[in-house]
Amino acid sequence: MKGSSFSAEVVEPYAEALMSVAQEHNLVDKFGEDVAALLDTLKESEELQQFLDNPIIKAEDKKAVLQQISGDQIHPYMVNFLKILVERRRILFMGEICKQYQALLRELKQTVLAEVVSAVELNDDQKQAVRQKVLSMTNAQDVELDTQIDADLLGGVIIKVESQVVDASLRGQLRRIGVSLSRST
Numbered sequence: 001m002k003g004s005s006f007s008a009e010v011v012e013p014y015a016e017a018l019m020s021v022a023q024e025h026n027l028v029d030k031f032g033e034d035v036a037a038l039l040d041t042l043k044e045s046e047e048l049q050q051f052l053d054n055p056i057i058k059a060e061d062k063k064a065v066l067q068q069i070s071g072d073q074i075h076p077y078m079v080n081f082l083k084i085l086v087e088r089r090r091i092l093f094m095g096e097i098c099k100q101y102q103a104l105l106r107e108l109k110q111t112v113l114a115e116v117v118s119a120v121e122l123n124d125d126q127k128q129a130v131r132q133k134v135l136s137m138t139n140a141q142d143v144e145l146d147t148q149i150d151a152d153l154l155g156g157v158i159i160k161v162e163s164q165v166v167d168a169s170l171r172g173q174l175r176r177i178g179v180s181l182s183r184s185t
Contacts, residue, residue: 010093015100018081019108027075032105034078035098041069042095053092062086110141115160119153119169134161 022031042049048069052062066082085091106113114134116122122130131143138161156169 010090011096011100014085014090014093014097015104018078018097018101019104021077021081025077027077028105028108030075031078031101034074035101037073038082039095039098039102049095052086052094055089059086062091106144110139111144112138112140112142112161113144113146116145116147117150117153117158117160117169118147119149119151119155121149122147122157130157130159133166134159137161137164137166 018031019028022028048065051057051065063083063086066086067079070079070082082091082094085094085097090097103113105111112134114130116130118126127145127147130145134140134143153169154174157166158169159166
């Protein structure tokens with residue numbers, strides 16, 4: 001059910017409603033922090049995701065767990081939003097709604113998401129260089145980096161921004177050399 005068009009029909013309106021509340025109460029950035037924290041929590045705890053997705057578990061139990069994990073860090077409006085998702089049996093879409101909210105936030109702030117894969121962890125200077133490269137490729141005001149490590153790259157980076165891909169990895173360079181050599185024979 002999560003990958004279907006039904007999913008999109010659920011995710012987008014809820015994310016847009018959350019953005020509307022955030023804008024109305026001047027909480028756009030706070031909600032951005034909250035959804036990032038929620039996504040991190042879901043990523044770290046497969047058990048939590050299974051608990052929330054389980055239709056047998058009572059709504060009140062799910063609300064209590066969400067209240068407990070939210071603590072004082074998550075804004076009360078966000079906690080209420082999560083409780084609405086539970087009541088309407090849409091909590092299984094929480095992760096997707098959070099990601100869609102982040103996409104709306106990036107659009108609002110004219111920020112692009114750059115997915116960066118490197119062979120090793122990038123230092124601050126390298127991250128800044130990637131940001132500058134992405135800014136020169138786009139009309140964005142800012143760049144948000146999503147970094148991942150793939151030791152198979154050998155060195156260099158792969159940068160993906162929307163549909164554009166810049167492969168500056170050693171593996172990519174070796175592949176291009178191989179293709180070039182095979183064409184010349």
